Amino acid sequence: MGDAAGAEPTLGLGLFAAVDQAMLLDELPERGSDAYRFLGIVGFATAIPQSVAPLVASGILLIGATEGTSPTRSCSSWQPF
Structure with a gap:
């Protein structure tokens, strides 16, 4: 039987992104104005955090x-599945 736990956050993010x-x-x-500039700003506003977040x-x-420690060695109660 498949695990549906991964589908809920994906569905929620998809719904949020569509409404946003x-x-x-x-x-x-309105058309004929500088609407493309606003879309460019939105593009930068979403791309910059996505590129900086992994570094942070x-x-x-x-x-x-x-140095020299890992979760498997430092946690005595850790058990593999």
Whole structure:
């Protein structure tokens, strides 16, 4: 039997993104104006955090890491599945 736990967040994110895009397009200026500039700003506003987040996350994860330790060695109650 398949695991449906992965489908719920994906479905929720898809619904959120569709509604967010619809609201954004509804608020853009009329055709014939500079609406393309607003879409460019939105593109940058979504692309920049997606490219910076992995760099920031790796730095945050390295804060607690020490040389020669791993979760399997440091946690005595860890059991494989």
